[in-house]
Amino acid sequence: MSHSSQLALLRSMLRIRRIEEAIADRYAEQEMRCPMHLCIGQEAIAVGVCAALSKGDSVFSNHRAHGHYLAKGGSLNAMVAELYGRSTGCCGGRGGSMHLIDLDAGFSGSTPIVGGTVPLAVGAAWASSLKQSEQVTVVFFGDGCFEEGVVHESMNFAKLHKLPVVFVCENNNFSVYTRLNERQPERPLYRVAEAHGLAAYTGNGNDVEEVLAISRKAVGLARQGQGPQFIELHAYRWREHCGPNFDDELNYRTAQEIKAGIHDCPIASYTRKLEKENGNIHLEIERCEAEIQREIAAAFEFALSSKKPSIDDSQGKVYA
């Protein structure tokens, strides 16, 4: 992989991290008044998968969607404005953090009812298959979502019709505070997808190049008409399930475990790798950081100076 592609992956992860941190820092001001599920620690999955897609491909997502939206090229201004409930937000303020959309970027929608968008992605793939278009559809969801019946119904239909859809399961071992082993028997998730007849892969969700390599293969096969693909990626959610803070004090995970999770930081480890391969990239990172900070500052300014919607704005568009 070229140095500039590698740097682009690093930059993309860093950008998501800094945006999430900026949101967390300002959340306490109580101006972003909506539930928020940050993806800090899981950036490599969003970035690696979306780097394997083209602009015309479609992505659906869940409650923890900021990274997916940004990696697919969703507008930062429209996202931050949405968090602030402003008219310029991607849903005009109707959605907030848990409902993002940017159709120009191929981000088809994210919603917080667990499992809700999984069949929609299969439907999108079905449509592109019937229209004989090149489009591949990706849906991001968590290990908890894997327990919803609709996910398995979706895989079945996707396989039956050999649809160009890639299921991406982010396994962070938790559904809110509940561990996987309190919710599922011990067997790898991807093997269940395999049993549905899908081509299934698993990998380290903290290694962006590994995520990209698996995704390229899966997306390529899906595009060639080889049918649905399933990728299980392991990662760690650093902060609380919902909200801006760390929640170590709740003791549902040990200090050791949290430390290990943070130690596997996808950004720090990739930075180390690039330095090993390319020598000092300190200056390049500094430049990225500066650009990102400027972009973030501008996005918050855009949001905060945007029009506040009124009651009238909440009324229309119930029907098309």
Add this chain to the structure above:
Amino acid sequence: MKHRDITFAEAIREGLDQSMEKDPRVIVIGEGVPDPKAIFNTTAGLRDKYGNRRVFDMPLSENGMTGICIGAALSGLRPVMVHQRIDFALLAMDQLINNAAKWHYMFDGKASVPLVVRMIVGRGWGQGPQHSQSLQAMFAHAPGIKVIMPTTAYDAKGMLISAIEDNNPVLFIEHRLLHQIKDNVPEEYYRVPLGQAKVLHEGDAVTVAAFSYMAVEALVAAKALKSAMGIGIDVLDMRSVRPLDVASVLNSVRKTGQLIVADTASRTGSIAGELISQVSEQAFDALRTHPVRIACPDHPAPTSHFMTRHYYPGPQMIADEVLKMVGADKTSTNYRELCALMLHDGPHDAPNRGFTGPF
């Protein structure tokens, strides 16, 4: 009896605890039941006390797990299931409506489903279109299911106990903004019958029949109307959606001749509409003016706090409708006093200044 104020959430916890203690068939299950937040603390300590064979977390499989609980209920257990948002129970609609609601009827009464499903209605702080719906009417449309909405902590405990003892599927709907409200709750095990409205305030001018959190809002309006304008209204806390206590509303309407129904749901197809139609059918002659529904508008709840400001009806809207019915003067200083008495303390999307979540 000793006076003891505890919150609605604590009352639920105590009701669960005492039901489990009394009846070994009672089990509790739901996403997050034994976790550190314990469903807004309503299940705190139950795992420690009753162990992991009676208190369960569960996979994110609402429909399947509801069916599994129905099967367990048919087989001698008394499961209490809980959903942190009523919106998640929509995934279980098939099991609730096709199986739970009909099992007893369609098999000629040979078996029954003693199941309680707690469902929490979210509101405030950007809960938005998929986390704040008030779906009681949708569930109550199915004969065979009971749907209850206690408002006070006293009723929360007593009605939960009655629901657990009931041999039918009972949906126990909790409004999130009620969880922190305190009331005098006896320490002992007691029942409050299902399907009976309760009079919270008395007056002759208008009847206000209110559901769940709207009963709290109606009581604020009633007190303010009395003290600022000298207008007395009946406030009925309906407490139950199905069975619906139409008789109590008729009693009051025969006295006042005027009816307002305040609902937490959106207007069209609401239980408010059902109540008004039943009152109209049975006591049209007693009504001096047309009845009025106070409900949320017919569009989904937006997330932005700029847009929710006027989405939820409150005491002001109730009081204004009362004044319209009685033909009172809205230009007087008394009216300004009335408005001041009903002013919401704190941000409009939180129940009061002190409340910072979790939402």
